[in-house]
Amino acid sequence: MSTLAPIPDAEKDPRVKAVFDDICATRKTDFINNLWHALAFDPVLLESTWAEVKRIMATPSTLDPLTKELIYIAVSVANGCSYCVHSHTAAARAKGMTAAQHAELLSIIGLAAKTNQIANALQLPVDPAFDASASK
Template sequence: MSRLPLLSREKADDKSAPALASVQQKLGMLPNFFAGMAHHSGTLNAFLAAQQAMTADSRLSAAQREMLALAVANANGCGYCVSGHTVSARAAGVSAEAAMQAQAGKAKTAYDQALLDVALAVLEKRGHLSDEALRAAREAGLDDATLVEIIGLVSVNSLSNWLNNVIRPAIDFPEVALV
């Protein structure tokens, strides 16, 4: 049971309702996560704007962004986001095995592994990335713009993870266990 009421478009305020309608139209459903976030229109609209801007100007593929989201969600203990991003990862061409590996911070290519390593180090160290980790990322081919994007993605994904961990909405995707 959700620890905050989940707001429908009809129950949300005038600033959140249009965002919820847009999400529902885009996804064909209104995930419980957005219905919980709708309590604060500024957070909801900022989250959606950040997602849109980062997707439009991404140096990473959809599959890479989803693998990063899975690793961060798992590290943050968010079963809701792991479940939702597993669906999104599969839609982006990530196999079930690769999605599970991403949850554990593992990837098949050196470049993708470097993405996950940086993301998880940023999360674990709260941005205090060691010189060695930064050097390894650059040696793997991550340029400065990609490093900044990874940090942005860790931030946006952590926001959704933390909100879901507080709200605890029912998972409205096929449930996937944390690893």
């Protein structure tokens, strides 16, 4: 169930087709997941979202591909996005996440959530030692 009607023949729009082709070429697959099919209702949104995903997630950088997926999962869990939790857990597994790493990821997410809420309940002042903006 979605808030959008399916887009018939979305790929007839050359801008949509170009993005879909680039997704397949970048990911070396012919599988286009539902997010991109849905965003095809607005080519600007589709193009800009894919460009950002490609630049940040699919380009070699200072963090390795699996670490990036673990961070993506963590944010998606905390933000309560079922779709993204599923798609990025699948992506992390495809990039080599083991069951032990998955369990450890869950442990860190759970621990962080717990201390986040305890610290918020206590309204703790930040230790001056943590202030990166202070002159030292």
